[in-house]
Amino acid sequence: xxxxxxxxKLADRIRVVVAETLQRRIKDPRLGYVTIxxxxxxxxxxxxxxxxxxxxxxxxxxxSAAALESAKGVLRSEVGRQTGVRFxxxxxxxxxxxxxxxxxxxxxxxxAKASDEQVREASSGAAYAGEADPYRKPADEADEDGExxxx
Numbered sequence: 001x002x003x004x005x006x007x008x009k010l011a012d013r014i015r016v017v018v019a020e021t022l023q024r025r026i027k028d029p030r031l032g033y034v035t036i037x038x039x040x041x042x043x044x045x046x047x048x049x050x051x052x053x054x055x056x057x058x059x060x061x062x063x064s065a066a067a068l069e070s071a072k073g074v075l076r077s078e079v080g081r082q083t084g085v086r087f088x089x090x091x092x093x094x095x096x097x098x099x100x101x102x103x104x105x106x107x108x109x110x111x112a113k114a115s116d117e118q119v120r121e122a123s124s125g126a127a128y129a130g131e132a133d134p135y136r137k138p139a140d141e142a143d144e145d146g147e148x149x150x151x
Contacts, residue, residue, distance in 0.1 A: 007041045014048050014079050014089070015039040021078045022071075030067040032060045037096045041089060048079075048089040051096040061095065068093045 019036040033055035041048045054064045068075075072091055080088030 004043070007043060007045060010045060010083065010085065010089075011039040011041040011048065013083055014041065014050070014091075017079050017082045018050055018075055018091070021075055025078070026067070026071045026074065028067040028071060030063040031071075032056050032064045034064050034068070037098060045085065046087060046089055047092065049092045049094055051094050051098075053096045053099055065093065065095065 015036050015038065018039070022031065022034060022036070035053045035055070036050060037053055038051040039048055040051075052064075052068070054061045056064075072093070076088055076091050079091070
C-alpha cells in the first residue's frame, strides 16, 4: 500500500534540499542558472525524479545536465542526511518541458489574437442579415394574439 501523502512530502523536501545544495555547495563552473521546478517520488520511495530548467542556450543546458549528473552523489547523500529516511531515493534529473510548453502556448495565443483581429476587421463594415434584434418581446406576442393593450 502506497502512502501518496508521504511521497508528496518527501518529494517537496527533496526539491528544497537539492535546490539549496546546488546553490550553496556545488561549485561546478558548468552549472548555469538551474531552477528546480518539480520533484516526483515513486510510491515505494525508492526513486526520485527531479525536474529542472536552465536559463540559456542549448550548450549551457548540456553543460548543466553534465554538472548535475556529476554532482548526483553529493546531492543524494545530502538528501539522505537531511530527510532521514531509511533508504535514500536514487535521483534522476530530467529537463523540464515547461519553457517549451509555455512558448508553444504563447505562439498559439498570438495566432488566435491575429485571427480574431482579422475577423474583427472583416466584420467592421458588415450589416445584419435581418433585423438588428431578431428576438420576440412579450409586447410583440400580445399584439399577435390580438390582445393589445386597452386604455
